[in-house]
Amino acid sequence: MDQLQKKQIETKRGFTYTYYISPAEKADASKPVLLLAHGWPDNAHMWQWVVPHLLKTKNRLVIPDLLGYGGTSKPTDPKDYEISAMVGDVVEIFKAEKIDSKIIPCGHDWGSYFAQRFYLLNKPLVAGLITLNVALMPPRTDPFDLDAVNAYTEKHIGYPIYAYWELFSDPTGPRDVMDPNLESLYHAIHGSADGVSDDWMMKMFCTRGAIREFVSSGRTDVPLKKFAQDEGFKKAFIDEKKEGGMTAPGCWYRAMRENYHLETERKLKETGFVVEQPYLFIGCTGDAVCRTDAIEVAKGAGMVKDLTVKELESGHWCPFEKPDDVGRIVVEWLGEKGFA
Known part of the structure; x- marks a missing residue:
């Protein structure tokens, strides 16, 4: 993370976001920017051992402390964590940085849900999708129970x-x-x-x-x-x-659990749920909660057009446990798809 610049922004909702960004002069503006989203209970530093691999590419990196974590605001009302609002907060980072390159959201754990919804809510802005551990989650129409x-x-x-x-x-x-x-x-x-x-x-x-x-x-x-x-x-x-x-x-x-995402989920369901750009899913053998076989549901339902699946011998926190493997897989996939 030492090679990244630490910055802050106040969003329209009044929240302060801390984020880390790689230098523009070391990236190729024609290549997609990687948006790395951590999950519970981590922060942007969850990616610290993966970042050195990604910096070998020509892709710029944007790594925020998501809402509730690290140097970002920590509201305690769950209403503030409605997914389209949080996605909107992070879009403001890209606007503030005047980034007009395509984006590939990459997430782990809750950051995977964030990355998926970032993709679905901003299809004109995205070039692909990467999720670790949490497979594609179709939008819900019924309340979560x-x-x-x-x-x-x-x-x-x-x-x-x-x-x-x-x-x-x-x-x-x-x-x-x-x-x-x-x-x-x-x-x-x-x-x-x-x-x-x-x-x-x-x-x-x-x-x-x-x-x-x-x-x-x-x-x-x-x-x-x-x-x-x-x-x-x-x-x-x-x-x-x-x-x-x-x-x-x-x-x-x-x-x-309290269904603050439900309105957004229903709207996404109505507009159609298909990942049309390349999608990389990295699963882990030692994750009893986020099972690799869950991706087969999305694949079988035709919700993914260009899917690459990799599985690591790791527990849930693979960016900590197997960072070299995560970095290698992502870099190889970026190259295969012409993104790097």
């Missing part, structure tokens, strides 16, 4: 895929459970029973009540994955969360 989703997945794949949402989307969960136990939260999300890869995510995220019990008990009795063992990495995580708290990041879950 967490209990119904968990019951459905438990019946059809054997476990409640969003069991952890019972904590993450609880209005008081971040304040009462996560904020007092940040080190335990860190172990819950970056732990692994053998320190490498196993079914820890299944046990912690896809078992009802498991993550609430683990974090509220202040447990740290599980080995960390290799990247998470770095004390500087851990300190940066905990220090940022101490300063800003987990309530704002939790609003990403609340906005979906």
Whole structure:
């Protein structure tokens, strides 16, 4: 991230966004700009080990701290996290930078949902789409019902895929459970029973009540994955969360569960949901929540015209766990599609 310029903008909604941008003189303006969107509970620095690979291309990089994270405003009303409004905020960054190149949104976790909706809401501006872990999510026409989703997945794949949402989307969960136990939260999300890869995510995220019990008990009795063992990495995580708290990041879950996206989702459904430009999806073998086979639904329904699928032997946080592989795959895909 040292090769990027750190900047800020105040959007029309009155929020301050912090973002990182690579120098224009080192990029080719005829090539698409890469918009990198992080997910929960990270910030722009989630891409820190992927960025060196991307800087070898002629593509300019724009990497924001999304709403609720890092140096960006942290409102605690989930209404502020309505997806078209947040996409609009980031579009303002491109206008302020006077960037008129095409854009390829690339997202991880909630940043993947953001990237997909950025694509759908700004089709004239985009050249392609990249998502990590979270496959293409068709727009909803019915209200989101967490209990119904968990019951459905438990019946059809054997476990409640969003069991952890019972904590993450609880209005008081971040304040009462996560904020007092940040080190335990860190172990819950970056732990692994053998320190490498196993079914820890299944046990912690896809078992009802498991993550609430683990974090509220202040447990740290599980080995960390290799990247998470770095004390500087851990300190940066905990220090940022101490300063800003987990309530704002939790609003990403609340906005979906409380159906603040529904109006936008219905409009997108009406206009047709097809990714016409090249789409790269990177899945991970150790992600019990964001399963690679989910992309087959979109593919089978004809929602993607030019799809490339890659799968890594990694847990959910592949930009941390396998940054070299992520960078290599993205750079190779950009070259194959004539984007780099």
